[in-house]
Amino acid sequence: MTNVVYWNIENFGINKVNNPSRKRPRYGEGGRCGGNLPAVAALQRRNHILTILRATQPDIFVLIEVSASATGAGDLAPDTGGLQGAIFLLQQLRNDPTDPNRDAWRMVPPLKVGTGGRTESVAVLYRGISGTAGTPTEVRRYFTGPNVWTGGGVSAVAAGAVPAAYPAGGAGAPNIQDLLNPQGQPARTIPAGAQYNGGLAEGMAAARIAFAPAPAPAVPPVVGGLVNFNGLRQPFMVSFVETNQANVITRNLTLFAVHAPPNHGGATNFINILLRGVLDVAAAPAGAPHNEIKLICGDFNLNAIYAQPPGAGGRTTAYDQLRTINYVPLLNPPPAMPVAPNLTLDAYQGYLATHIRPKRTKQQLTQQSRFLWSDNTAGGALLAAPYPGYNYIGSDMVSNFFSIDNMLVNPLVLANNYQFTVMNPVSGTPFTAAGAMPPDVPIGTRPLPAQFTNLPAGMAWPQSPAAVYAVGQARTLNGWANYGYLRSTSDHLALFAVL
Template sequence: MTRVLYWNIENFAINKIQNPSAKKRQRGGAIKVDLSSAQRLTYISRHVTETDPDIFVVVEIETPYNNNRGVLCGGGGATGVLALLGSLRVLDANWCLVPPLITGNKEAVAVFFRADRVTFTGPDQWNGGIGPTVPNLAVPMAQAYPAPWNNCLPVANYSAARVEFPGLVGMPPANVNFGVDVRHPYQTTFLDAGGRTINIFAVHAPANFAGATAFLQTMTTMAAINSAGAANELRLVLGDFNLALLRVADSTYTNCYAPFTGLANPYTVALEPAGAPPNPLLGYSGYFATHMRPRGNARCWSKTASVAYYPSYFYTGDSRGSANESIDNVLYLAGAGGLPAAPELTIVNGVVGSPYDNAGADPGGVPQGTEPFVRDVNWYWAGLNPQWMAPNGPAPDVAPQFNVAKGVRGWFLGWDVYGKIRSTSDHLPLFFNG
């Protein structure tokens, strides 16, 4: 089994984890931003230490605009991923980084990996940065990466990610056209200890329904996506698809991944309803949520006409107030021998912890996950309702009414609780073991 942690870390750049300012105060907290950024780094690193992945994929890396996809990331995003690599190597010296390439629209992707567990194989090779990377076949064409990227990979490994993709046979032009400024998929390949090829396509689809739908459909015209799984290949398409998994009205499945599940070589959706929603719904849709509201729109308490259920209460959703947005996912396809055991997917949740194992809150048919992650919040209650918490106690199945839970608003939205988690990212990470 290969362990993969994926995370859309919102607007990731050096100031996210190493802000030098000791004068500016962190919004929502009493500390300065140099200390708050250090706390974000600790929070990110804790995901790595607790889930112990072999591969760690981060999307939404900031980079200056460059219309030439496939060149190396720059600016604060580049400095940030190098700083994160340094931090990971303090935890374990085997951490390496695929030098991140620009995928389009001022973004890059960073893929970290444990060199003692997997071997980075491309699929391309570094050719000196003149145009896009080239297929990893003609070894004499390979060149060493320039500083500061020359120490990111094991010695003499000049493999590279791929951001341009040939279409199906007979389809012009040679490479699939995703459109102007659309972020391309980002392919990296690895060999695991058992000789399997782990073939990963990281995606960050356009942030609108029409664009995201077209993006997913266009991906199916890629030869590398549409083909059958090779022997001993596990293929993962993971990331921020920006397509809602469940309908707002009744929490039924939107079938948004039909372009992939309907292929002749169909993919399996890792985060997907197992059947019809239960009745009553209770907190059903919150078990699928991967996106979080801004601090001003979030709450962890009930109102008379709006009961807040575990695990998402009302902190998941979007800035428009929509509840329980589920837009991140992992789609997978395996060739013969590519999937030796049933895969597992966990939404890693720093607010209530993972897996989602509050038995009293489970409405049935929900994905609980399996990977443990200790929540970053010590649930709080200073009043009359004991379920709202003893320190380090379980998150409540149903949050109490706000008029009972006095003081909860300021506590929950403060930097030390939801503030730090939401400041790190508006997305929850996904952990895939397969």
């Protein structure tokens, strides 16, 4: 089995996790760092990211919203803060003393997606070896493309292209070869019989960001024989082959990382027409001997629940086009909840939340503050939120915007235990502290303690939905050492699954 973590880390770059500045923030800027020096705040964000990764032990880590300049030749992400941050995070994993397979960490060379103001990159980090080497638990994992890197400095379909090595760095430029071939380790060759690029040096494989269109009924716009994303961020497609300790192929994994436009119309068009219209997405997974599993993960910018009077909510139709080609969302709320007092999908938003707000001091610091618990009303009566509450979820700019990230798998194997978990550092996971759970709402399986580190004296966290806090308590809970540094890391929560 393969542990996969996907995370949209907001505006990810080197200063997010390793800011050398020790200059005290100017007046009015201290909230960005909780009054800390930028270097101290960056260390706390980095430790939070590493805490999530240690709790999940991923074999593949997909990081989107990596900052990238629109300038620079070719597909390769330019040497800006985003690429530097991704390389720094790779170095952290390679040097993690708690990880016996730390030397096996590698990273797919990041390519640019989108153009102009939409340009960013995607970092996919993976373990070349999982389990214990030389035992039946060993899994060898090779990056297979599906494209190849070329001497022209672009990613290209292998047919007709001449593979080449990545830039070796020098004069201050990063060594891209080191991402796939760690220094001191022998270069690897993709096993013959892999779905893509069998027999090629792993260090010459490349991700794919340009796609042929699917046949009818999908009808995406096409330019030059390729799906036209018209400047939007294309899917970032990577493929892997896994073998056992004898290097016998067991399966191939194909992964698409996506970041839809941040508006309802654009996101709907992106999912239903552009993404659905990609041949690599629409084609059925390859059977034996490849035994392919496909995974789409990303920020879809469409909520898992849509508003439905009288406040019960209903499962979104956003993924219906992908469902028709056998993709099943792992964050998959039931179509509706059984009819009972307060038993509605809306009441259980906290179980589905992947997006959190900035600090909302005016609402949270009142004498009757419920802080993280809902104090919404429905029909004149309090809509009490079951654990884990949802006053902190959502967006301060868009309504009904709290569950926009997801992972979709094809094919769904019912015998598998996907262990899907929204890694919520505010409430902790799994969501079991309240006792009885609602039916068919994902509570998660991966344990993560709540990451509040500076609780008021005598307070345990999380508290019950009925808890009411004094102003000082609420201010402490909402401060940098508790909610603040978590929200400063990202407005999105990480998703975990076992494939």
